[in-house]
Amino acid sequence: MVSRRYFPVSENQSRLDLFIDRMVSQRACLDYAIRQTAGMTGPVFELGLGNGRTYHHLVQHMDGRPVYVFERAVASHPDSTPPEDHVILGDVRDTLPASVERFGASASLIHADLGGHNREKNDKFARFVSPLIEPLLAPGGLMVSSDRMYFEGLTEMPLPEGAVEGRCFIYRR
Amino acid sequence: MVSRRYFPVSENQSRLDLFIDRMVSQRACLDYAIRQTAGMTGPVFELGLGNGRTYHHLVQHMDGRPVYVFERAVASHPDSTPPEDHVILGDVRDTLPASVERFGASASLIHADLGGHNREKNDKFARFVSPLIEPLLAPGGLMVSSDRMYFEGLTEMPLPEGAVEGRCFIYRR
Numbered sequence: 001m002v003s004r005r006y007f008p009v010s011e012n013q014s015r016l017d018l019f020i021d022r023m024v025s026q027r028a029c030l031d032y033a034i035r036q037t038a039g040m041t042g043p044v045f046e047l048g049l050g051n052g053r054t055y056h057h058l059v060q061h062m063d064g065r066p067v068y069v070f071e072r073a074v075a076s077h078p079d080s081t082p083p084e085d086h087v088i089l090g091d092v093r094d095t096l097p098a099s100v101e102r103f104g105a106s107a108s109l110i111h112a113d114l115g116g117h118n119r120e121k122n123d124k125f126a127r128f129v130s131p132l133i134e135p136l137l138a139p140g141g142l143m144v145s146s147d148r149m150y151f152e153g154l155t156e157m158p159l160p161e162g163a164v165e166g167r168c169f170i171y172r173r
Numbered sequence: 174m175v176s177r178r179y180f181p182v183s184e185n186q187s188r189l190d191l192f193i194d195r196m197v198s199q200r201a202c203l204d205y206a207i208r209q210t211a212g213m214t215g216p217v218f219e220l221g222l223g224n225g226r227t228y229h230h231l232v233q234h235m236d237g238r239p240v241y242v243f244e245r246a247v248a249s250h251p252d253s254t255p256p257e258d259h260v261i262l263g264d265v266r267d268t269l270p271a272s273v274e275r276f277g278a279s280a281s282l283i284h285a286d287l288g289g290h291n292r293e294k295n296d297k298f299a300r301f302v303s304p305l306i307e308p309l310l311a312p313g314g315l316m317v318s319s320d321r322m323y324f325e326g327l328t329e330m331p332l333p334e335g336a337v338e339g340r341c342f343i344y345r346r
Contacts, residue, residue: 014230015253018198023193057187077290079189117250 021164028162033142040108047112054082096132113146143171198341205333206315215280220285227255269305284320316344
């Protein structure tokens with residue numbers, strides 16, 4: 001019933017099952033990526049704040065690296081609202097290219113959960129935004145995404161324990 | 174994996190951790206409650222549709238019992254939108270009392286995830302809505318809630334495996 005929209009889904013999975021898999025995978029991948037990049041000092045970029053749960057998790061587990069949030073309009077939970085000078089406000093189509101000038105290829109970790117309900121739209125956006133994200137990542141840096149991305153020079157990594165195949169992706173420069 | 178976390182919330186839990194615990198507990202309690210009430214034929218009530226993920230899960234795992242959704246305004250994912258004649262539209266302050274007349278004490282399973290971000294508000298609402306829910310449940314029926322409820326004649330049950338203490342509650346008539 002839902003299998004046409006997601007990959008790869010067993011037929012008796014509910015949308016609740018899928019959602020839990022996605023959240024659990026996201027956490028497993030972020031925890032892994034934080035550990036893997038622990039020696040790096042470059043900033044962390046969160047693309048899309050939403051409710052702020054993932055931002056809260058990133059900040060809570062971060063080792064002093066600054067976490068910048070790219071968002072069109074901040075509407076997060078009060079507990080998970082970043083300080084103003086760590087918000088890069090605007091459309092990522094503009095703010096990502098502008099950030100290449102500001103930060104260069106310095107990010108130690110970039111996380112994106114850009115996906116909406118529509119799988120085709122997500123994929124189209126992932127294709128569009130991948131080349132805007134790629135030049136921001138430092139050598140050795142990791143990119144964690146809920147959607148498959150389309151990078152030229154990054155390598156897709158195996159998922160850590162606890163993550164569900166197809167629900168999360170990790171790329172390394 | 175989740176069993177080590179207990180209520181009250183440990184200080185190094187992020188909002189993402191809490192949210193995952195809540196969703197995982199909700200699913201564990203619903204699966205358990207569906208199995209426990211499998212011999213019953215009375216309707217299932219979902220209080221609050223939201224995005225529709227839990228409704229989708231209930232319908233997918235239900236054994237022919239009708240699932241009615243109580244909601245002020247349907248705004249769910251297209252895949253998880255109930256048929257019109259299974260939506261009880263309006264404020265639960267009105268629709269729950271009206272449903273006692275229509276259905277009597279016949280519900281085999283009632284699920285509520287009414288909670289917003291504000292704990293105090295949730296608790297206040299749980300106190301208000303508990304006596305409106307209680308007369309709808311059939312003898313032997315179960316009530317699953319993400320918030321602690323305040324029932325006169327129902328018994329709180331131990332949580333099934335996989336559910337995290339304090340993230341979900343089960344009551345039996």
